[in-house]
Amino acid sequence: QVQLVESGGGLVQPGGSLRLSCAASGYIFSINTMGWYRQAPGKERERVAAITRGGSTNYKDSVKGRFTISRDNAKNTVYLQMTSLKPEDTAVYYCHAEVRGSGDYVYINYWGQGTQVTVSS
Numbered sequence: 001q002v003q004l005v006e007s008g009g010g011l012v013q014p015g016g017s018l019r020l021s022c023a024a025s026g027y028i029f030s031i032n033t034m035g036w037y038r039q040a041p042g043k044e045r046e047r048v049a050a051i052t053r054g055g056s057t058n059y060k061d062s063v064k065g066r067f068t069i070s071r072d073n074a075k076n077t078v079y080l081q082m083t084s085l086k087p088e089d090t091a092v093y094y095c096h097a098e099v100r101g102s103g104d105y106v107y108i109n110y111w112g113q114g115t116q117v118t119v120s121s
Helices: none
Strands: 003-007 010-012 018-025 028-039 046-051 057-059 067-072 077-082 091-101 108-111 115-119
Touching (some): 003 091, 003 108, 018 028, 018 115, 028 077, 046 077, 057 067, 077 091
Antiparallel strands (some): 003 018, 018 077, 028 046, 046 057, 067 077, 091 108
């Protein structure tokens, strides 16, 4: 069973920074795209950033220039460096990965349990 475990969330003041990490574990053959999604109360889950295995990235417009997604393929880990945080960034952040497990022939979508990010003074 593949698991994604996030860490790094917490309470931060506006303008502050946080770095989220998400590590995939289990019998993994390969991981394709990894990304971060978030969901605020009363809102739909939205994609914040994504990164391919080769390092190509995509960001939600509102976080461009403030957030940076990266990954370490050797560690099966994806990161989200968040700077200049705003109250509207407050949400539960979820890690996502397309994972091909050992012995599998297709990629399967996996989600982390979510980590709370609260931006408030």
